[in-house]
Amino acid sequence: MNSIINSLSVFGLGLIGGSFALAIKNKFPEIKVYGVDQNLEHARKALELNIIDEIKSADDNEVLQSDLIILAIPVSAIHDILPQLLSDVSEKTVIIDAGSTKGSICQNISKHPNREQFVAAHPIAGTEYSGPEAAFPKLFEDKKNIICEFDLSSEKAQKYANWFFETVGMNNIFMDAEDHDKHLAYVSHLSHISSFMLGLTVLNIEKDEENILNLAGSGFASTVRLAKSSPDMWAPIFQQNKSHLSKALDEYILQLQVFKENLEEGNSEELKAIMLKANQIRKVLS
Amino acid sequence: MNSIINSLSVFGLGLIGGSFALAIKNKFPEIKVYGVDQNLEHARKALELNIIDEIKSADDNEVLQSDLIILAIPVSAIHDILPQLLSDVSEKTVIIDAGSTKGSICQNISKHPNREQFVAAHPIAGTEYSGPEAAFPKLFEDKKNIICEFDLSSEKAQKYANWFFETVGMNNIFMDAEDHDKHLAYVSHLSHISSFMLGLTVLNIEKDEENILNLAGSGFASTVRLAKSSPDMWAPIFQQNKSHLSKALDEYILQLQVFKENLEEGNSEELKAIMLKANQIRKVLS
Numbered sequence: 001m002n003s004i005i006n007s008l009s010v011f012g013l014g015l016i017g018g019s020f021a022l023a024i025k026n027k028f029p030e031i032k033v034y035g036v037d038q039n040l041e042h043a044r045k046a047l048e049l050n051i052i053d054e055i056k057s058a059d060d061n062e063v064l065q066s067d068l069i070i071l072a073i074p075v076s077a078i079h080d081i082l083p084q085l086l087s088d089v090s091e092k093t094v095i096i097d098a099g100s101t102k103g104s105i106c107q108n109i110s111k112h113p114n115r116e117q118f119v120a121a122h123p124i125a126g127t128e129y130s131g132p133e134a135a136f137p138k139l140f141e142d143k144k145n146i147i148c149e150f151d152l153s154s155e156k157a158q159k160y161a162n163w164f165f166e167t168v169g170m171n172n173i174f175m176d177a178e179d180h181d182k183h184l185a186y187v188s189h190l191s192h193i194s195s196f197m198l199g200l201t202v203l204n205i206e207k208d209e210e211n212i213l214n215l216a217g218s219g220f221a222s223t224v225r226l227a228k229s230s231p232d233m234w235a236p237i238f239q240q241n242k243s244h245l246s247k248a249l250d251e252y253i254l255q256l257q258v259f260k261e262n263l264e265e266g267n268s269e270e271l272k273a274i275m276l277k278a279n280q281i282r283k284v285l286s
Numbered sequence: 287m288n289s290i291i292n293s294l295s296v297f298g299l300g301l302i303g304g305s306f307a308l309a310i311k312n313k314f315p316e317i318k319v320y321g322v323d324q325n326l327e328h329a330r331k332a333l334e335l336n337i338i339d340e341i342k343s344a345d346d347n348e349v350l351q352s353d354l355i356i357l358a359i360p361v362s363a364i365h366d367i368l369p370q371l372l373s374d375v376s377e378k379t380v381i382i383d384a385g386s387t388k389g390s391i392c393q394n395i396s397k398h399p400n401r402e403q404f405v406a407a408h409p410i411a412g413t414e415y416s417g418p419e420a421a422f423p424k425l426f427e428d429k430k431n432i433i434c435e436f437d438l439s440s441e442k443a444q445k446y447a448n449w450f451f452e453t454v455g456m457n458n459i460f461m462d463a464e465d466h467d468k469h470l471a472y473v474s475h476l477s478h479i480s481s482f483m484l485g486l487t488v489l490n491i492e493k494d495e496e497n498i499l500n501l502a503g504s505g506f507a508s509t510v511r512l513a514k515s516s517p518d519m520w521a522p523i524f525q526q527n528k529s530h531l532s533k534a535l536d537e538y539i540l541q542l543q544v545f546k547e548n549l550e551e552g553n554s555e556e557l558k559a560i561m562l563k564a565n566q567i568r569k570v571l572s
Contacts, residue, residue, distance in 0.1 A: 186487065
């Protein structure tokens with residue numbers, strides 16, 4: 001596979017943006033990679049780690065003239081800067097976002113005259129770590145990438161997106177933006193909140209952290225892993241997906257309340273039946 | 287280290303009992319290992335896999351004369367059979383349980399004339415899998431084992447327990463039985479329920495399981511891992527720890543409700559502050 005671009009600008013040099021830059025530079029060292037980050041420490045670190053070739057500001061001419069711009073910044077920032085960025089970039093530039101919500105971002109630029117230069121994507125990849133030091137080039141390998149409203153992107157933008165996600169090793173799935181947000185509320189956003197709140201509940205009771213360290217097994221570590229995730233990244237995701245997520249939380253809380261009632265009433269058979277249903281997750285996730 | 291026992295009877299040939307048998311046989315092949323399991327299929331499988339040397343019934347004379355008996359059966363069964371077993375075993379026999387609750391098991395035999403032949407233990411080890419096929423000898427290596435009310439066990443029973451847990455590679459921690467149950471409600475039992483209910487909530491909404499498979503990342507898989515656990519093992523644990531667990535569930539549900547209210551009111555800064563607190567789990571679990 002050949003490179004079809006000469007220049008790439010990455011907005012946001014954390015885990016996702018940094019890993020994209022590394023994956024592209026690994027395969028195509030000839031591509032010029034510009035890095036944009038409000039956090040100057042992150043930008044300098046990314047340069048030091050050879051994740052990017054140059055630090056640039058968002059309104060730099062070479063950034064606005066890039067063949068491809070990747071937005072790997074919090075979804076609130078994507079939402080806010082995308083309309084102006086679509087107006088400012090050159091005609092040849094394609095912009096792809098990597099935000100974990102898609103509905104409000106797509107809605108916000110649906111009538112933009114340059115809408116077709118944009119591809120709405122959500123690479124399903126990540127770890128609980130953040131920042132440029134957490135980036136690694138194989139993060140996306142064999143992972144799924146969701147693309148929404150692909151028919152609203154130009155042929156050229158589609159071609160760039162296909163090339164980009166293939167280069168980093170991802171498999172594309174195509175969905176409606178609202179459907180995406182609804183499903184992700186359940187399979188991703190809810191599990192982050194369940195983990196954050198589990199961590200908080202345990203920390204509140206176990207003032208002596210030694211107890212957690214001594215008594216927690218690998219099961220607790222696994223369940224609470226996502227509680228290490230970045231608040232700055234996740235608060236905007238939760239806000240942008242508020243209506244679906246609020247419903248998902250209602251359903252989760254209801255299940256917990258039903259379980260608690262059965263526990264208090266000593267309905268062991270009902271508890272077992274509930275857990276047996278939950279066991280079906282085995283069929284999906286081995 | 288030499289073997290200090292000649293015979294071992296393991297009640298319950300699942301993940302925990304099977305792994306104990308394998309760990310002991312690995313180090314001391316000369317020890318005769320008897321297996322007791324109500325599930326005859328499990329017993330036969332354990333024999334076939336060389337996890338045990340012979341299948342026995344619980345009232346078999348050689349079992350009751352064993353140097354050491356390990357109870358790796360559901361906590362409800364430990365609770366129910368332990369008083370009679372303590373009456374039936376030979377004077378030289380030491381019994382160690384591996385139940386995930388300790389309060390009611392200890393309470394139930396506190397006045398038994400042979401109380402000192404018993405050691406109340408909780409090895410903090412396991413996976414989400416169950417049955418003899420899930421057993422492996424290194425399950426316990428470098429893991430913590432909690433022993434409760436050790437001063438109520440005879441010197442000989444203490445010596446056997448120290449030898450046994452050292453042989454399988456565990457480090458002992460000593461606790462009060464009620465304290466154990468309270469802490470475990472938070473760092474283990476609650477995380478199992480949060481995971482079971484997460485799995486259930488997602489399965490309820492995602493009737494098309496393909497969606498879960500396609501859209502779930504490693505984060506969801508990690509958070510929902512414990513939802514694969516055995517209902518037969520966990521229902522009795524939850525029941526025996528009902529009062530602590532019910533309180534833990536109340537606190538967890540409250541945290542979720544507070545989070546949801548802040549979400550619905552658009553208090554992003556408060557959401558971030560809550561998540562930042564939960565992030566402190568990093569200090570404990572790297």
